[in-house]
Ligand SMILES: NC(=O)C1=CN([C@@H]2O[C@H](COP(=O)(O)OP(=O)(O)OC[C@H]3O[C@@H](n4cnc5c(N)ncnc54)[C@H](O)[C@@H]3O)[C@@H](O)[C@H]2O)C=CC1
């Protein structure tokens with residue numbers, strides 16, 4: 476199989492979908508890897524390192540898409556990439572289709588085999604290709620929150636940990652999964668007081684255990700969310716219903732109740748966001764806007780800013796699935812691995828992931844119906 480890796484084009488997206496180790500593994504298994512010129516530079520990987528591992532470098536994204544049976548990316552394709560899709564081509568990347576009707580339509584029209592990293596799911600419910608980036612984003616959410624709480628950045632001029640004699644900041648996290656847990660670790664480490672809300676009682680119990688009761692856990696419902704948001708200096712949105720558009724849990728009224736200069740970091744923005752006052756995705760170049768006196772941060776590719784950590788963490792987990800797809804072909808690979816099958820969002824012009832179809836108001840076709 477020919478595997479193509481274009482350079483990422485999202486704002487300040489410095490990750491790349493493959494490392495030289497990945498190239499070597501695919502080439503050793505008999506495949507060919509073509510990589511766009513300088514695709515790895517943002518992550519500190521040169522063309523020469525890829526060539527040494529057995530890859531061929533092509534000048535343009537058009538050449539990479541034209542050559543490849545499978546495209547490996549990091550972020551969802553942007554409109555300039557839609558015309559490059561080929562019928563039957565495998566696209567293996569984060570897709571986040573629930574808030575992306577145009578991308579979904581383009582994948583359907585071109586009959587692309589769209590396999591989303593973020594919906595590959597193991598029998599225990601975990602999302603192995605989302606986890607490492609959620610670990611990164613959860614940890615970043617706190618360092619970003621700390622930065623924007625500084626007065627010159629528009630914040631209320633508060634140190635997360637306080638100092639002796641002055642209370643620490645209140646960090647409120649909605650969604651206690653991978654992002655939420657990693658955010659809590661960082662915030663607690665910096666001395667903040669942390670409250671986590673989740674709708675799963677089991678998850679709250681787990682969090683209480685691992686943090687030895689040193690964080691406050693609260694059942695998520697609109698009453699409790701309103702109470703917690705009101706007192707937050709830093710609010711982190713980190714809910715997920717796999718594949719689906721994120722529920723809007725924090726209303727405009729709740730945001731109005733926050734203190735001037737407090738900060739919201741909505742990590743769940745890649746699935747459409749969980750905060751009513753966030754009506755647009757922001758970028759690393761222009762990451763925040765202020766509404767009702769509250770600083771809002773809504774960057775959908777947070778790990779793109781720390782590519783030396785993120786590229787290697789991501790490719791550690793994507794490579795085994797890429798090898799299975801390349802060695803077996805997508806059809807045998809998904810028939811033999813239920814976790815990978817759950818990654819198939821679009822196939823043969825149809826949406827094959829129910830939560831994506833429901834979020835977009837499109838018909839849902841079970842994968843098994845197409846596979847026969
Ligand atoms: N902006 C960015 O750059 C990045 C965004 N993300 C996103 O962060 C989000 C969270 O990801 P993970 O932590 O890995 O997901 P996860 O599945 O580990 O955790 C989600 C948590 O949300 C909880 N939840 C669901 N509905 C809820 C509700 N109504 N109230 C409270 N809690 C609720 C679930 O019980 C679960 O514990 C996802 O949208 C993910 O794609 C992840 C990495 C980077």
Ligand SMILES: CC(=O)C(=O)O
Pocket residue numbers: 550569571593605608609745775776777778779
């Ligand atoms: C998960 C995701 O969308 C990201 O790492 O950018």
